[in-house]
Amino acid sequence: MTRTMDTQPQKIAAAKKMRDIMTTYYLDALSAAQNNRQVAWITSGGPVEPLVAMDIIPVYPENHGAMIGSAKMGEDLCGKAENLGYSADLCAYARADIGCAVAGGGPIGGLPKPDMLICCNNICGTVLKWYEIQARHYNVPLFILDTPVCHTRYYPETARYVKAQIREYIQFLETVTGRKMDMDRMTQVGRLSLEAQKLWQQVLKTTACRPAPMTAFDAFFFLALIVTLRGTRTAVDFYRELLSEMEDRIARGIAMVPDEQYRLLWDNLPVWHRLKWLSDRFAGHKACLVADTYTSAWCGAIQYIDPDHFLDSIAQAYTRIYLNVGIDQMADQVLEMIRFYDVDGVVMHSNRSCKPYSFGQMDIMARIREKTGIPVLMLEADMVDPRSFSEAQAETRIDAFMEMIRYRRPKKPQPGDLPAGLPAGGKT
Amino acid sequence: MKELTAFYQAADNPGALGRRITRRKILGTLCSYAPEELIHAAGYHPMRLFPSGSDNHLTRNHLQAYCCSLARGVLADSLDGTLDFLYGTVFVHTCDTMQRLSDIWRLQGRYRFFADVILPVRFDTRSAQNYLMSVLERFKADLEADTGTPVTPEALAASIRVYNRIRTSLSGIQTLNTRYPGIVKNTDMAALVKGAMIMDRETAAGLLEKLARQLASAVTALQTSGTVINKRIFLSGSACDMTGLHDLFQQIGAVVAGDDLCTGRRWFDTLTREDQAPMTAVARRYMHRSTCPAKHRGLFSRAELLIEQVRQSQADGVVFVLLKFCDPHAFDYPYLKAHLDGAGIRSLLLELDGTRDITGQTATRLETFLHML
């Protein structure tokens, strides 16, 4: 049985620009050595602004991991790490990166070699081990920014400790580069970073409109800039443009999912190797993934940033991010998103790679059910490694989940619809 | 050695013991980094929690299948009431799994007392040390708020002495076993360490001292008896309660000459100094004791220490015993193995799923490895 989309959704024009910016960024990074510039590898949740202020090129192995996943090279590169003795149960970003560092390969022929490594453990403990491995492999200095988890509170001693480390971080950069930090430039970069985060937040919030002008799948794509280039003018200009395109789409009623009937929230990292597949599946059900907990993490701590005391304030902003708090606080944020985006259901990606994101999901799921009664789907997968994903199984579960959503809130009848109760197929 | 019985009883059935203890409220701990001396000084009975092995369906509503058996196992025991004798629990921040288990546990709210001791991730900087000190002070205040009585420096100093007696005796027994392999059976040694983490600490300290003395005097007899020296192995890895494995070693004639397990040497190595202010001394021990892979103290510190300990124990080879889904250890394994290879020390990796029974395949691999040594 076939249920094709009525019309092809109108593409987002800014996507091309974004690709160009990312290409330039990677070319710059890859030719850093020729241009006498230094490269720092940094974790996705780490404070990049001091690097930008010191003209060091930040490179994100996790963003590279996402590219590896999207290019469907995850299995091969993870396998290379497994051949080196790394367990297949470890985070696939780490495995793919280690595999790539040792054996080469990958969608852009590997990352430029780092001159230093900046590891902030606000996202997980995995990054500590991963960066230790790379520090041994490349024999370069490693800076660890320890952001103690805030299970229930952000304690004064945590604040003191992280602030002290931000100062150590600046000293580390000054030692490695042999240059002094220009504090005026730092303030400027801080302002640009905050501005970009605010714009990113506004972009994400546009999907509260019905129909949503973009989906979480688009957000996964547009995320790359806020991760890699926050603190630069480029990021600010780009997101301003993207925002105005979204506003224009809203004004003209352009939907990303044609005939959007159901709105869903995504939790956890994307399944990079199945983005299109998943997007088609849900669109086939006229369901739009309007928001997600992942991309919003890059604007979730705005309230703590003080542009006039940027360095001191980022101690709190980088410590109190989404993953570095207790699951009850995470559940509260999810519930808030459910209300704000007015969603009909939640799709939770139980991601074998990411234990801090996935453990606790079931308790969050129970809270969502208890507080809102909306259906929650738990999808077993891995963000990069396709070996723990079964399309057939996912398909059945998505269909059953959408059936439940339809049962709870039947859509308005549309001409040409299938009779209710029939399983809705994707494009066959 | 009748002293052993108490340790076996505690190790084999912590629940029965827990239900009998009434003098002190019991606080369960899950990690060798738990500040036990403080817990003890505040008047509680610290008890290390080990999964009873009855993983049940109750955990399926909380933890996915790709979670280590340690976290699943203790949660199972909590959910089915096995741990109802606890007054509370103390979580220490180590790995991602523990971080989330702590959240899940706290939200269950099954016990009166709950605390997170959020340690720094590194133990090699001044700022981390200052932070650690504040964390311990906060934890002490939490305990005091619960009991309504301050933990005096004298009380803490007394608890430090008890713990140091346990540490000294266990290290002494292990050293004897290195020199005269087999003087203590593997299973006995394992029971001594595990039992000491569970039973009343003063009792444990007294019995261990007695045992250490007895063993030291037995040495002369043993020296002349011409006992065949078996293969010596060194165990490296995670938190392990591997009764089955120790039985197996015993059967195939291998002596566990040393270990760096979280449920072994890492718990009892390094004394807390008695000539410093007690709180400072407790904090200092964290900075100096051997590190768990979830913590950082230099890029090569674990490999260097492992090689040193293997040499000291005169082991013929190393057996890595890692729990499946234990990330920190799995990340360190390739580098540790490479360093052992470089030092000419052979090693074997066993990945265990946490069940106490050892499969035939594991047994065969182990036997083959021993023959190769």
Ligand code: SF4
């Ligand atoms: S996916 Fe999860 S475990 Fe892997 S690096 Fe990211 S936060 Fe850490």
Ligand code: SF4
């Ligand atoms: S350190 Fe390893 S064994 Fe211990 S709780 Fe964490 S994952 Fe489990």
